[in-house]
Amino acid sequence: MLKERKQQFRLLAGAIVLLVSVCLGVVFLGVTVANQLEEKEENKTASQGLTESTGKSAVARLVSLPPQQRATNLDAFASGPKSREQYRARYLLASDLIQQNQPEQALNHLEGLESDYPVLASHVALKRAQAYQAMGDRESATGVWQTILKKYPNQAVAAEALYHLGKSNPKHWDDAIAKFPSHPRTLEIVRQRLKNNPNQLPLLLILAKHTPKALGMQEIRDRIVDKYADQLTPEDWEMIGTGYWETWKYGKAGKAYAKAPRTPRNLYRAGRGLHLDTKATKGKIFYQQLISAYPNAKETGLALRRLASISKRTEALAYLDQVIQNYPDEAPQALLDKAKILEKLNSKVSAGQARKSVLTQYASSDAAANYRWQMAQKKAAKGKLQQAWQWAQPITTNNPDSDIAAQAGFWVGRWASKLGRPNDAKAAFEHVLARYPESYYAWRSANYLGWNVGDFTSVRYLMPKVVRPQARPLLTDGSATLKELYKLGQDQDAWALWQVELGDRKELSVSEQFSDGLLRLGIGDNLKGINQVWSLKRRETPQEKAQWAALRDDPKYWHALFPFPFLNSIVNWSGQRELNPLLVTALIRQESRFEPEIRSVAGAMGLMQVMPATGSWVAQKIQLKEYNLKNPDDNIKLGTWYLSFTHQQNSNNSLLAVASYNAGPGNVSKWVNRYGFSDPDAFIEKIPFRETKGYVKTVFGNYWNYLRLYNPDISRMVEAHAATKSVAASN
Template sequence: MAQAGRKQRILLRAAGASVLALGTIAVVGGAFRGFSPSANVSPVVTEELALETTDEDSRVLSLVNLEPAERAETLEAIASERGSLEQARARYLLAADLIRQGRGGSALPHLEGLEDDYPVLAPAILAQRAQAQTATGDAEAAMATWQRLLDEFPESPMTVEAKEALGAENEALLQEAIARFPAHPRTLQIVLNKLVENPNQPELLLLLARHGVDLPDVTGVLDRLVAEYADQLTPEDWEAIAFAYWENLRYDDAGNAYANATPTAVNLYRAGRGAHIGDRRDDALTYYQQAIQEFPEAPETATAMLRMADLARPPESGLLYLDQVIQRFPDRAGEALLQKSELLDQLSSPDAASQARQTLLTEYSDSAAAAELRWGLAERSVEQGELAAAQTWAAEVIEQNPTSEEAPEAAYWLGKWALDQGNEAAAQARFEAVLQRYPESYYAWRSATMLGWDVGDFTTVRYQQPDVQPLGHRITPPVGSDALIELYKLGQDRDAYAHWQTEFTNAKEPSVSEQFTDGLMRLGVNDNLDGIYMISTLRRRTDPTEQAEYQSLRQQTAYWEALYPFPYMDVVESWAAERQLNPMLVIALMRQESRFEPKIRSVVGAVGLMQVMPSTGEWIAGQIDLTDYNLEDPDDNVKLGTWYLDYTHETYADHSMLAIASYNAGPGNVDDWMNRFGLDDPDRFVEQIPFPETKGYVEAVFENYWNYLRLYNPAIAQQMERLNN
C-alpha cells in the first residue's frame, strides 16, 4: 500500500488540507502547565461572576469533546445557574451548537445580554447573535448587530465577518478587512473572490503569497506572479514568494526566487539549496560561495560549507571546506569530522579517516555525530561477532550521548544482549531504564514486551483490545490572546484559528511556544498533517535556549497528547472490530500513513487515511463485492484499508511486524527478507530490513501504537507512573 518515501513530509504535503478547513477534532488533555503561558490566560469576567472553578474542575470544559446532543441537557442545567463563569460558558456553547444545527431562533435567548456577563468573548457573542438573527430571517436586526460589532470592537478579528456581511453594500469595508486583517481566513476568501472577478490584480496575488501560504492552490498563485509580474516584484516580494514555495516543498522554484531576494545568509543558502535539490550544480556552488563570502560567521555558512563538500570536484577538494567548518564552527565540527572520515575512506586513506574519527570521539564526544559513529561501530562489532566491543560502544552512547537518536536503541540492545548472556537481572534493569529515560520510543514498547507487560508483542498485538480513555479537557495554548484561548478551550476551533492567524506574525522564526500553539490551532481545524509536523519538529531546535525550552515542553503530557490525537476514532473502532484488529494498531498505522488527512495523495498515487492505492482498492472491492466507494471518504478508505491489513496479517500468520512491513513494502519484499534473515530474532529482523524507509515505517507504526497506549490506557499509564516513582 505505502511504497517509496511515505515517511517524508514531501509526500504527505502533496495534497495538504486547506487553510480554510472548518472541521474539528478532539485534541484532549489537561490544562497546560509550566511552559511560558501568556500573561493573562484566564477569561476576563465581570465582578458579578464568581471564579469558583478552575479549568480542571470546569463542568462545561469537560463536555467540550462530546457531541452537541450528548451535552445539551447538562449544558442547559448549568446555563440556568446564576452569576458564574460556568453559566456564561454553557450559554455560549449551547448557542454555538444550536446555530450549527440551523436553530438560530433557539440560540438567541442564550445570547441575550451575554456580552455584558462574558466580556472576553463579547465580539464573538455579537457575531453569534448576528448569525442567529440571519438564520431566523431577521436581516435588519442582523445588520444592526454586525454594525454594533464594528463600532464597539473595531480591533477584534471578529469584525472581518461583520465587514464581509456588510460589504455587499459598502466595498470600503471589504478593503478595510484586507488592509487590517490580511491573514484572517475570511479575508483570504474575500481576496480569492475578488480574483475570480478580476484575476489581474498582482497586489492581491502578493497578499496570498504572504498570508495564504497554506492555501491548497497557492503555488498556482506563485507561478502566476513569477511568470506574469516578475519585472514588478521587489526583493521583499521575491522573499515572500520564495518562502511560500519553500513551505510548499517547491525547493527548486524557491531557490530561484530566493536568488532575487535581498541577499541575507538565509536567502543565499536557500538559493543554493534550492538549486542543489534541482540539480543545478553550478548555481548551487555560486550561491553557497556567496553566502560563505558575505556572511562568514552565520550558522547558514557552516551548512553551506558542508554542502560544498558534497558537491566538490574532485572529491578531495571537499576536505578544504570540511576543515574550515571544523576550525570555525565548533557546534558543527562533529558533523564535519564524520563527513570527513567517510570521504577519506572513499579516497582510500584509512589512517587519516581513523584519525578524524578519533578526533570526533575525543574532542566532540557529546555531539550527535559522535553518537552516530559509536552506534555504527557497535553494529559493526555485532556483525563481526565481537559482542563485548558492541556492548562497550553502546554503553558509551548512553553515557556520552544520552539524548541522541541512537540512545534508545543502544539502551534496548544492551538489555537484549544481557538477556542473551543469561543475565536476567541486568536485562531487566536495562529494559526498565529504557522505559524511564526514553518512554516515547519504539524501544520503550519493545522493552515493555520484554518485561512481560500486557502491551502485545509482534505475534499477539493484533488481537489486543486495550482500554483507551481520552482525557477530559483540552490543552491550553501557551500563547495567544484571552479571547483566542477561551474560544479554543470551548472547542470553537474555527474562530480560535481565525484569531491565531491574525495574531501569529512570526511564522518565519516562531518561538517554541508560538510553534506549539500553531500546531494546536492547526489540529483544531483538522489540518492534522501540518499540526503534527509543527509540534514534532520542535525537537530540531539547535539554539541552546530553545532546545532547553523544548526539553521542558516535552516533559509535559500536553505535548504528547497533541502529537497523538484521535480523529476518526469511531470509524476506526467500527472497522477494526469487523476485521478483528486492534484499533490502536489501526490508528497507529493511519497516523503514519496520512497524519489523518482523508484526501491526501502520495506521489505514487496512494489515497486517503490508510493510503490505499487505487489498483489495490479496486482489487479489494472485488473481493468484498463493493461496487460503489470513494477512497477519499473516511469510512470507505478505512473499510478497504483494514481489509488489507487483515489480509497481510493472515498472510503472515498474524505476525504483526511482518504484516506492517508488507503493508509498506509489499509481500514480495517481505518474503525475500524472511528467506534471507529468518525470524529467530524479530528484533534483529527489523534491524536488517534493507529498505531504510520500511525499517523506519515499522518502528514508527509500533512507536505510535505504544504512545497511544502509554498516554490513554489507564493500566499502562499507572505502570509507567509506578516505574518512575
C-alpha cells in the same frame, strides 16, 4: 477454538466501546448501557458546577460531547444563577442551536449576554448576526453587522462583518483586505476576486504570505515568479523562497533566495537549494558569498562543509580544515568527512587519526554517535557481538540526546543477552524504557522486560482500556478571548482570531508554535497540527531547546502528537475485523495524519491510504456496492478489512501484516524467505526498503505511544519505572 476466540473478541470490543464511551463522552449506537452510565456521570458533573479556585470548568468538560448529548446539562447551567459557567453554557447552547437551525432559541440564550460575558462580547454579537441570518431576517442581520463595525472595529469579528456586508457593497471587501489580510474570511474574498481576475499581484502575494502550504499554492508561487518577477521586492522573494523551501521545492527555493535580502540564512539556502538542484557551480557562488560576508554566522560552518562536498579533494581538505579550526559545532562531522577523503588518497593513518579525534575530542557529538553506531552495525553483521556491544555502549552515556540513542541502547541489551549477560541486558532495556519512553525501542524493551504490552504475535487481539483527558488543555498564548473560545470548542472562531492576532509575524516562539498546533488540530487540520508540534524538536537555541524539553514533560504535548480523530469509526470497524483499535489508530496516524481527503503521489487515498484498485477488490469481497475512499467511515471499513487480510496471510503476525500493508504481501514473503524470521528485531533491520523499515517502526511506535498515554495501567507503570530509575541515578 476460532469460534471461541471471535466470541471473546466481541466481548472485549464491547468493553472498549463502553470504556471509551464513558471516559470520553463518545456516542456509539446500540451501546445503551454506556449511554446511561455516561448520562449519570455527566449529570453528576453538572451538579458539581465550577470550582473557580481550581479554574476547572464543568461546562468545558462537556465540549467533547456531541451537541444533542450535552444539551440537557447545558440547559441546567443556563437556567441557573448568573455566573461564568452560566454564560459559557448559554453561549455554547446558542452556538449549537444555530448549527441545528434553531436560531430563535439561540437568540433567547444570547439576550443580554453581550454585557454579561465581556470576554466574548464581540463574539456574542457575531452569534446574534448569524442567528438572524439563519432566520432569513436580512435587515436585522445587517443591523448587527453594522453595529459590530462600530463597536468592535479592530477585532476579528469585524472581518466577518465586512465579509457579509461586502456582498452588497464591494468597498467593505476592500476594507477587509486592507485591515485583516490574514483572516480566513478575507482569504475567501481574495480567492473569489482572483477567480474573477487572476492577474492581481497584490492578492496573489497575500495568499503566498498567509497560506504558504495550502492546496494549490505551488501553482500560485510559480505564477508569481513567471509573470511578475520584475515587480517583486527582495522581501517578496524571501517569502516565496520560504514557501518553496518548506514544501521541499529546493531548486525553486534556491533561485528565489538568490534574490532575497543578503542574510546568512538566505545565502545558505540559495546555495543549498541550487546545489540540490544539480546546479553545484551556481550554489558554490552563494556559499562563498556567505563565507565572505558572514564569517562568524552559524550557517557558515555548514556552508564550508557543503563546499567541500562539491570541490576537488585537495580544495575540499582546505575547506574542512577551516571548519575544524573555527566552527566547533560542525567540526566533528568535518573530521569524518576529512577521514573519507584521506582514505581515498591512501592516507589511512591520517584518516584513522581524524576518526580518533572525533571519538576523543567530540565524544558527545552526534557525529561520534553516528560513527560508533555504524561500526557497531558492521561488527554485528559479522557476528562479532562483543565488539558491536563495545562500540555501541558508550552512545547510551556520551550521546543521550542523539536520534540513535534509543536504538543503540536497545541493541546493547539484545547483544548482551546473546552474549549470556542477562543483568547487562536487563539494565539496558530498563535504561531505554526510562530515558526514551516515547520511542519504538521502549516498546520493544518493555516486551523483553516482560511487560504485558503486546508483541508482534499478540498485539492484534489485545483490547486495552483507553481513557482520554476530559477537558482540553489550556492555551498558553493569545488573548483571553482566544483562550475562552478554544476552551468552549469554538474552533473555527478561535482559528480566525488566532490568524488576526498572529498578523505578519514570521517566527513563532516555542509556546506560540505549540498553541498553533493545538488550534490546527481543533479545526481538523491534523497533518499540519501534528507537524507543528513535532517540528518543535528542530529548535536550535539553548533557550528554545529548554522550553521544548519542559513542554515534553507535560502530557498535553504528547496528547497533541497522538490525537484520536474518527474514534467512533475506528472502534466500530476494528471490532468487526477483530483488530486492536490502537493498532489501527497507529497505522492511520502514519498513513495520513488523520487527513480524510489526502492523496499520495501513487494514488492511495484517505485515512488508511487505500489504493483505488485495492478498495475495489475489497469492496467486491465484502459486497459493498457504493463507497467513497474520501469518506472516513468507508475508508476505515475497507482499510481495516485489508489489514485483517494481511494478518491472515501472515498467521496473525502483526509485524509482517503491517509491513505487507505498506510494501505488499509479495515483497514481505520474499524477505522472510531470504532473511528468515527467527528474530523479528533482526528481520526489521534487514528490510531492504528503507520506507518500509521506517514504516514498521513508526506504526508500532505510534501504537506504544497511544498505549502509554491513554491506558491507565501502562501509563502508571511507565511513570513509576521512570521515577525509580531517576532516584537510582541520583543516589
